[in-house]
Amino acid sequence: MQMDYTAEREKIVNKLAQKVKGEKFDHSLGVEQTALALARRYGADREKAGLAGLLHDYTKQMDNVAMAEKYGIPYLTEKTLHGHTAAALLKEKGYVTDEEVLGAIRWHTTGRAGMSLLEKIVFIADYVEPNRDFPGVELARELAFADIDKAVLLVLKTTIGHVVKNKGLIDTDSVEAYNDYRRLFPGEEI
Ligand code: FE
Ligand code: FE
DSSP states (O other): OOHHHHHHHHHHHHHHHHHHOHHHHHHHHHHHHHHHHHHHTTTOOOOHHHHHHHHHHHHHTTHHHHOOOOTTTSSSSSGGHHHHHHHHHHHHHHHHHHHHHHHHHHHTTTTTOOOOOHHHHHHHHHHHHHHHOOOOOHHHHHHHHHHHHHHHHHHHHHHHHHHHHOOOOOOHHHHHHHHHHHTSTTTTTO
């Protein structure tokens, strides 16, 4: 049975603390809080938002390449793997069985075209949670609560820009996501 966010939050947090240490643990709690706030703002399921927010980085500090092999997950770069491995592991353990929650965890790093509301909420919460501090975070935070689709576009544009600047490989799911959300706001100053 899937872990019950409201009834078992403490147990879930304890499990998380065994796998996710230091700043990443604080970050997970921050994503949980921001996901709950965004769920309230946009009328999404708070149980699902809280659970996905808490557990989205569950495998971040594990051997993701080994897990990708185990679960048969194809990948372009190691960096974007942990959402996919977290969804696979949490599903296998039976901690999370809800496909919407699994989707929000799976796509939190890259995004994808046609994201569900819950997927957008976790994607954005990951970027603007209270521990995040970088130039432009205030604007992203405001936009997150004003128009989540615009916030998604801003985050995709910024993260893809960083990857290009650092001469990395751009995940194709992110490219498809960018095109999908840019299409909604052609020519807009985002
Ligand atoms: Fe992550
Ligand atoms: Fe994260």
